[in-house]
Amino acid sequence: MTSTTSSITQLLKTHFGYDSFKPNQEAIINDVLSGKDTLAIMPTGGGKSLCYQLPALAKEGTALVISPLIALMKDQVDALRANGITAAYYNSSQPEEEQQHVLQQLTKGELSLFYVAPESLPNLRHTISTITLNLIAVDEAHCISAWGHDFRPAYTKLGSLKQEFPQIPIIALTATADKATQDDISKQLNISHAKKHLASFDRQNLFLDVRPGQSRIKQILKFLGPRGAQSGIIYCLSRKSTEKLAQKLKQAGYKAKAYHAGLSPEDRANIQEDFVNDTTPIIVATIAFGMGIDKSNVRWVIHYNMPKNIEGYYQEIGRAGRDGLKAHTLLFYSYADVIQLRRFTEGTATEEFQLAKLERMQHYAEALSCRRKALLNYFGEHLTKDCGYCDVCQNPPKYVDGTVIAQKVCSAVARVKEQEGVTMIVDVLRGAKNAQVFDKGYQHIKTYGAINNVSWNDLQQYIIQLINLGVLEVYFHENGRLVLTPLAKAILFEGQNIQLAHTEDVKALKDAKTTKVTKNDSLFEQLRNKRSAIAAEKNVPAYIIFSDASLKDMIKKQPTTIKAFADISGVGKAKLESYAEPFIDVIKTYKAQQKPKVDTYQQTLQLYTQGMPVEDISKERDLSLNTIYSHLLKLHLEDKLSLNLNEFVTDEELSKVKTASKTLNHPEGLKPYYLHFEETIPYWKLKFALTMLEDQEK
Incomplete structure (x- = not known):
């Protein structure tokens, strides 16, 4: 198959169900296809896997993928197979019979992708030398570097791959690597001339929130209140803390389990499986949890204690919102955590280096300016404007x-x-x-x-x-x-x-606002239940069937034919053939059960065009003035009603709102304006004024 843009885009749609690439993906893929060694630094959820999976499909032969965790390999292989792609993994936990079957597939050229842990690689060098390799991917490449936060000795032996296979392109991928780690990865893998792709680290869908560490359990229970059965992870420093907090949550009526290295491998595997399958929505864990999980619908991550460095923090919050939907990250900060973490580094070989990184993490937690700026600056990426989506931006100091x-x-x-x-x-x-x-x-x-x-x-x-x-x-x-x-x-x-x-x-670190939580509608729950049933039958995690983002797209488009279902994000050829009908049935049933709703805007329009004053419409319909005015503005913007907005907002009020907008640095939402004017200008009038200002700028 040729490596033209059209053929790669076609492979993307056919196998993965997407119409377009995420930032940087296409450029990375083209470099790999042209035989160049490549270093890709991309945020969690940025689509790293596709950067080697698509070239593997486009080129003849098999891609060798080196991955650090069994769970991570299994997850990737399950997802590829669900998309109709031949892939397998090899590791020490498999029965010998299964290992031999995988090696037979490999030598016969039946696999597009072959996953292996770095520890298993030396025993397979001879077998690999006999096959047609098309590329070598080193996933979680920061593990090779002593500067990285998850250093793994077996990775340091991967440098010989370039000597052994000099003509095969190597792509190294990681989500978390500062400048020193990036340079070390290239040096250790002998790809010093690799094309470097540094994608934006900005995960705009993550709300960044840091709060004082007093009364943490009370704050967590308040945080969880409106979030129902959403999936989330709480990270703690100690095993004892995970057990204690999980027990408190269970007593409060939440389905939560503790996860740490002190549990048996069987217990850990069962807990992880329950989380992946949405049976246990909340996991209270040490940092050992999550690296091998590609669960896309984690809606929040809490750090009960401050992490030891920004790389680890960024990787852990990156486990939230991988489907691109909004997610909340919450970090509790206290100086007691800093003292404890300093003790952990005492006497280590890299004590001075670790202390410097801990200090930088402390700087982030104490930040009094846009928190996203602070986070991205650490990775060498500089925002010019405040993000508007962190606790500091939404509750700024003087x-x-x-x-x-x-x-x-x-x-x-x-x-x-x-x-x-x-x-x-x-x-x-x-x-x-x-x-x-x-x-x-x-x-x-x-x-x-x-x-x-x-x-x-x-x-x-x-x-x-x-x-x-x-x-x-x-x-x-x-x-x-x-x-x-x-x-x-x-x-x-x-x-x-x-x-x-x-x-x-x-x-006085201020208590931040929480992001507004929208309750799942009944169609989402019905689609979710269908997904869970199919996942249990196939013995794979629910998100392997479809991500939450795909379910949301189904709700938006409500397809009732196979052709329409093919347009859902994340639906490729294999998933269309396997799952379209059961999900279409759910959507058809839901639509049939819906009673036609009386258009509330139409009712307001009829009364207003009959000449009824807004105050009387409010009383007649038992709705607030803000709601009625919002109806009128929406009708006006949709050209269903012609309003002279100047009749509702005076020139003086418009000027005040314009000045406030500059003073507040163009905040999102109406509340910052409402508070700025000390509640003297109602919400509806603010909405009218901002609409008028937008019209002036066009």
Whole structure:
């Protein structure tokens, strides 16, 4: 098969049921197809697997996929087989008979993809050398690097693959790798000239939320209240904590189980299976849980304790919302967690390095500016605007002009030749008279004592904010030294201004809003039940049949024919043939049971066009004024009613809303405006005003 764009897109639709690629996928696939070694850094849920699965189908021969966990391999193979693709895995847990059958398939050229753990690979080198290999994929490639957060010694032996198969393209994939880890992966795999694809780390569907660590169980129960039977994971530092919290949740009426390394392999496998199949929606676990699970409908992740580094945190929150639908991530932060994590690193070979990463995690938890900016800056990606979808953006602290402070901090970093960490920079700027400063002669530089009127803690917090904002970067692999970014140079030399949160707000982390939870409608539950029944019959996880995103698309389109069902996202040829009819039956039954609804907007329209005042319509229909005005605006926007919006909003009110929009940095929703005006302008009037402002901008 040729590697043209049209043929790859056709394979995507035929086997996986998608009409288009996610960002970066097509470029990565084309590089692999052209025989180039490739390093792909893509966020969880970004579609890494397709980057080697599609080339494997497009090229003659078999793709060798090196994967770290048995559960992960099984999951991938189950998903591929459900899509009509021949794939198998080989590992030490299989009976010898099964192993031999898989090897026979491999040598006969019957497999498009062959999965193996790095530990099993040495025993299979001879067999692999006899087959037609089309590519080698190294999944979870950060495991090869001592700089990575999941270092695995067996991965370090993979460097010989390039020497043994010099003509075969190697693609290394990971979701979590900072700059040092990326360089180390290329070096260890002997693919130093690999084409690097760094996809955006921004998972826009994840709400980022950090809260103080007091009364955690009480806060968790309140958080879970409106979420019904949604799937979620709670991560704890200790086995004891998982057991205790799972028990508390069960006492409160939730289906929850603890998962940790102290359980027997059989118990762990059963708990994981119950979670995957939606039998147990809540798992309280140590970080050992989740890496091998591709469950797409996890709607929330809670960190009961602060993780030890941002890579681990990012990977764990990445287990939520893999279907692209909205999900909530909640981190509890307390200094007691920091102390405990510091103890864990004492005496380790990489103690200094781990402590630097822990400190950066602490910076994130204490962030007073957009939390998504802080997270993405860590991975070298810089947002220009606040995200509007994190706790800080939705409940911002007071900001002050921090340009002068930023200039002085950046100047100090430059004058110590970017060789020092946060502590030394604070000491230099405050004019500290200690041996560390004097021994290096820093008392003679121009910025020594330049900020001696700010307390040590406050100045440290300002520098942390500058790191989170992407003004400064921390080089962990070089003793945590601070380095200036292009934004720092803009502040120093180009008149760039910067806002910093007032340090008084550091002492009172605010309780964030929770995202609004929409209850599942009955059709979703019926489709979900059908999915569960088919999954149990096939002995595969429910999301292997269809993701929640596919079910939501079914609700939106409600197909009642095979042809219409083929347009559902995630429905390829194999799934269309296997599952279309039972799901169409559910949709047909649901539609037949629905009583025609009286159009509430039409009722409002009839009364309004008859000349009835809005206040009277509100009383007549027993609906609030806000609701009636919302009806009128919707009818106006749909050209079913012609309104002069200026009759509802005065020029003065419109001007106030316009000014507020700039002051609040164009927030999402109406509530920030409502609170800004101290509840003096009703919601409906705000909605009218914002519509008018949008029209003016067009």
